[in-house]
Amino acid sequence: MSQRHPIDDFFKSRLVGYDSGAPMSMWDKIEARQKRRRRLRQLGWLTGGLSLALLSIMAYQFASSASPASDSPLDAFPIRTTTTATDSVQSGNPAPQSGAPLDEATITLQHTTRNSSRLNTPLPTDQPVGSPAPPYYGTIAATTARTAPAVASFSATPSMPTPIAITDFDESYAPGGETTASTTAPQAPCPAPLTLEGWTAVEEAETINEPILEAAGVMPSVETQETSYPAPSQAADPSEYRLSGPHLRANMRALPQLPQVQPPSHLSKLPVWRPMTKPTACVNFRRQTWMWAIEALGGAAIAHPGFSLRDQELDGYLQKRKTTERERISYAAEIRALAALPFGLRVRAGVQYLQLNSRFQYENPDVLEIHIMPRVGPNGEVTGADTTYSPYLHNTANRYQWINVPLLAGYEGKCGKLRAGFMVGPVINLLFNAEGEMLAPETNQPNYFGQVGETQVLPAYRAKAGLSWYGAVSMAYHFNGRQSLIAEAFIQKSHRSLTTEAYALRHLPFVMGLQVGMRTAL
Amino acid sequence: MPMSDYDIIQGCLREDPQCQRLVFERYAGRLLTVCLRYARHPAEAEDILQEAFIKIFEHIGEFQFKGSFEGWMRRIVVNTALKLYQRKQFTQEQTPLDQAPDPGEDPQVYAQLGEEELLALIARLPDGYRVVFNLYAIEGFSHKEIGEMLGIQESTSRSQLAKARSFLQAQLKAIQRIAV
Numbered sequence: 278m279s280q281r282h283p284i285d286d287f288f289k290s291r292l293v294g295y296d297s298g299a300p301m302s303m304w305d306k307i308e309a310r311q312k313r314r315r316r317l318r319q320l321g322w323l324t325g326g327l328s329l330a331l332l333s334i335m336a337y338q339f340a341s342s343a344s345p346a347s348d349s350p351l352d353a354f355p356i357r358t359t360t361t362a363t364d365s366v367q368s369g370n371p372a373p374q375s376g377a378p379l380d381e382a383t384i385t386l387q388h389t390t391r392n393s394s395r396l397n398t399p400l401p402t403d404q405p406v407g408s409p410a411p412p413y414y415g416t417i418a419a420t421t422a423r424t425a426p427a428v429a430s431f432s433a434t435p436s437m438p439t440p441i442a443i444t445d446f447d448e449s450y451a452p453g454g455e456t457t458a459s460t461t462a463p464q465a466p467c468p469a470p471l472t473l474e475g476w477t478a479v480e481e482a483e484t485i486n487e488p489i490l491e492a493a494g495v496m497p498s499v500e501t502q503e504t505s506y507p508a509p510s511q512a513a514d515p516s517e518y519r520l521s522g523p524h525l526r527a528n529m530r531a532l533p534q535l536p537q538v539q540p541p542s543h544l545s546k547l548p549v550w551r552p553m554t555k556p557t558a559c560v561n562f563r564r565q566t567w568m569w570a571i572e573a574l575g576g577a578a579i580a581h582p583g584f585s586l587r588d589q590e591l592d593g594y595l596q597k598r599k600t601t602e603r604e605r606i607s608y609a610a611e612i613r614a615l616a617a618l619p620f621g622l623r624v625r626a627g628v629q630y631l632q633l634n635s636r637f638q639y640e641n642p643d644v645l646e647i648h649i650m651p652r653v654g655p656n657g658e659v660t661g662a663d664t665t666y667s668p669y670l671h672n673t674a675n676r677y678q679w680i681n682v683p684l685l686a687g688y689e690g691k692c693g694k695l696r697a698g699f700m701v702g703p704v705i706n707l708l709f710n711a712e713g714e715m716l717a718p719e720t721n722q723p724n725y726f727g728q729v730g731e732t733q734v735l736p737a738y739r740a741k742a743g744l745s746w747y748g749a750v751s752m753a754y755h756f757n758g759r760q761s762l763i764a765e766a767f768i769q770k771s772h773r774s775l776t777t778e779a780y781a782l783r784h785l786p787f788v789m790g791l792q793v794g795m796r797t798a799l
Numbered sequence: 800m801p802m803s804d805y806d807i808i809q810g811c812l813r814e815d816p817q818c819q820r821l822v823f824e825r826y827a828g829r830l831l832t833v834c835l836r837y838a839r840h841p842a843e844a845e846d847i848l849q850e851a852f853i854k855i856f857e858h859i860g861e862f863q864f865k866g867s868f869e870g871w872m873r874r875i876v877v878n879t880a881l882k883l884y885q886r887k888q889f890t891q892e893q894t895p896l897d898q899a900p901d902p903g904e905d906p907q908v909y910a911q912l913g914e915e916e917l918l919a920l921i922a923r924l925p926d927g928y929r930v931v932f933n934l935y936a937i938e939g940f941s942h943k944e945i946g947e948m949l950g951i952q953e954s955t956s957r958s959q960l961a962k963a964r965s966f967l968q969a970q971l972k973a974i975q976r977i978a979v
Contacts, residue, residue: 284964285936288917292937295914296828297835303845304823307852308816314853315814729886736886778846779886 317744324684324705331626335614338569568617569799572625574765575610578790580633583771585783594718594781601716602675605634609767609790613683625685625700631769633677633786637714639723644669671723675713677775677786681706683747696753696761704745704769711738711775718781729777737780744772753796761796804868811859819856826869827852830876835918836933837880839926851879877938881948884930912974920970928963935960 582604586595613627646669652661687700710728717724717735727734749767756762767790774783802810802821810818831848838844854875862871921929930949934940935956940948942956949956 282936282964284967288921288932288967289937291914291917292832292836294829295832297831297914297918299823299827299831299848303827303849304820307823307849308820310849310853311816311819311856314857777886778850779883 320703320744321705324682324703327684328626328682331614331616331624334567334616335569338567570615570617570796571612571799572615572627572763572794572796573612574763574792574794576608576765576790576792576794578607578609578631578633578767578788580604580607580635580789581787582635583783583785583787585785586781587778587783588781591718591781594716594721597716597721598782601637601639603636603638605636605674607631607633607788607790609788609792611683611792611794613685615796617689621688621690621698623685623687623689623698623700625683625687625702627683629679629681629683629704631679631681631788633788635675635713637671637673637675637723639671639714639716640668641671641723642668644671646670673714673723675715676710678708678710679706679742679745680708681745685747685749687749689751689753691755694755696755697751698753699748699750701746701748704747706742706744709738709740709742709775737776738784739775739777742771742775746770746772759798763792763794763796765792765794766790767792805864808859808862808864808868811856814856822855823852826872829869830872832914832918833873833876834880836921836937837877837884837930839922843883847876847880847883850883851876854879877934881930884926885949912971916974920967923970924963924966928959928966931956931959932963932967 582599582602584595584598586592609629609631611627611629613625613629616624618624646667648665648667650663650665651659652663654660681704683702683704685700685702687698687702689696689698691697712725712727712734714723714725715735715737716722725734726737728738729736729740747767747769749765751763751765753761753763767788769788769790771785771787774785776782776784802818807818807821807825811822827848830851831844834844834847834851835841838847851872855872858875862868921932924932931945934945934948935942942953942960945951945956946953
């Protein structure tokens with residue numbers, strides 16, 4: 278137990294419990310700070326929630342676009358579904374003559390369905406031109422025969438506005454069943470009567486080797502199955518000729534049901550996963566509410582330091598700091614997601630890197646710079662030397678670096694290929710770094726500075742820069758389908774001083790800059 | 800009927816401004832004395848007190864009702880002051896104390912000095928001495944604890960305390976001479 282010194286006891290007895298009487302003006306300051314902290318906390322929650330909501334919506338949009346197109350958009354498509362081609366052939370029928378009437382045209386196709394069973398499907402018979410297309414009609418023969426007659430004929434009259442969209446898959450036509458070219462389902466008006474004798478339309482679709490399926494018991498050994506569907510009884514109305522499109526293809530995608538075959542247990546346990554499966558290439562006619570884009574920008578900026586005094590008595594120090602530091606070109610770079618809402622509204626969120634540069638130059642009175650210039654005579658000989666003395670200028674590059682999260686809202690209008698808009702919003706600081714040299718307030722001598730918590734330097738700067746405010750006007754030139762060039766003039770202002778309360782000066786930089794970059798629509 | 804500490808704390812937990820104000824009115828004077836002991840001047844003491852009250856209201860939920868509420872607040876004030884002291888070490892004055900006065904004087908002879916004067920005497924101490932003297936003599940920490948808190952050797956703490964006592968005694972003696 279250490280001994281108590283009389284001085285210790287004396288001070289303790291007199292000072293513990295002594296009330297110095299705190300002025301109530303101090304409470305006003307505390308209350309103001311409390312309110313500010315509360316507001317910042319609310320803002321933090323708000324920005325966090327907004328970011329989370331944006332990310333969720335973005336993830337949902339990506340997930341939706343990645344999944345295969347469902348039938349619902351096509352169901353909503355307003356054009357009535359009609360058919361314009363009719364056929365009357367069953368599997369194995371002889372091919373019709375070239376130029377035959379439409380109702381005698383024959384198409385024999387080898388279809389491969391999405392559940393990987395191959396069919397030899399003739400189009401239905403007795404289908405009147407212009408009648409509404411039921412999901413299934415005519416007579417469709419399904420067969421597993423790989424040696425089905427390689428005959429395909431397609432006839433149509435020139436007056437037909439468009440041929441039927443046979444399938445939603447790409448098709449290839451080649452003599453003898455070989456695939457030679459890929460064409461999409463026809464959507465243009467049909468040309469003159471056409472007969473492709475000895476050609477087979479083969480779909481390009483995911484296939485499973487039939488022998489394997491048969492061997493595994495998945496593919497039935499049944500050779501032919503016929504399914505009959507009621508033929509429409511109404512006569513064709515020429516006025517009902519309509520363009521056919523993906524809506525019709527969607528209707529024809531459905532094929533008659535195959536006999537239910539239970540796969541062997543060892544196959545049924547295999548997970549069904551097709552990561553590279555190409556989704557059905559249907560156009561989504563429904564207008565999307567949100568459009569997404571990524572913007573990448575980079576550019577130069579210049580900053581005004583925005584020094585101000587905390588203690589008015591240190592005006593001399595402020596002037597010295599201003600004279601010893603010069604702003605230099607700074608840099609900014611950003612990558613952000615852009616959500617384009619209706620009515621030209623734009624919401625942006627991303628990551629920003631900002632670096633402000635300045636140069637500290639101090640004339641050190643204790644050091645002299647000596648320049649010696651040789652004096653040269655008329656014949657080139659050195660006759661002497663001129664010595665000049667100048668004050669030594671001590672130079673240091675100061676650097677302030679931010680990594681921020683901007684949350685911006687704005688408007689963008691378009692005129693032809695040009696888009697112009699503005700955006701404003703808060704920028705939340707994630708990381709901040711301040712390093713360099715400046716005059717110390719106590720000594721007016723150069724001193725390396727840093728941030729709170731650093732040792733061996735003047736910890737004049739905060740660990741986090743806090744909030745900034747960002748405003749910008751932007752121009753974009755839309756130069757191809759998805760890309761646009763962007764130019765953006767911005768200003769950024771710190772909300773609070775970068776320096777701590779203990780340091781004599783406030784530092785609230787005001788940054789002005791120009792960034793250029795690229796926008797890519799997703 | 801005045802509110803008890805318990806009720807006030809419960810109100811502060813609800814961020815009730817009236818209760819927070821009551822805490823300030825009830826304890827700010829005594830806590831300001833603590834700040835004045837650690838600060839170099841009254842403005843710095845007020846800064847410390849502001850910072851400390853912000854922390855008190857922010858962390859009041861951590862008070863366990865196991866000891867004195869005032870003691871808990873005083874610890875926060877002392878920690879805030881120490882943090883400020885550590886931040887300001889770059890400007891720390893290292894005033895040499897060449898001549899140590901005779902420590903044999905009875906301090907009771909200075910009893911007529913007011914608390915304000917005593918606080919002014921402490922404020923005149925160099926930063927390091929002042930902090931060590933406060934922590935040891937008034938807060939009651941050991942040299943080992945002080946060494947850990949300030950990141951200094953135990954022996955340094957002892958030596959700074961001795962020099963602080965000597966400085967204070969010299970100052971008291973000088974005041975006595977003037978008074979006589």
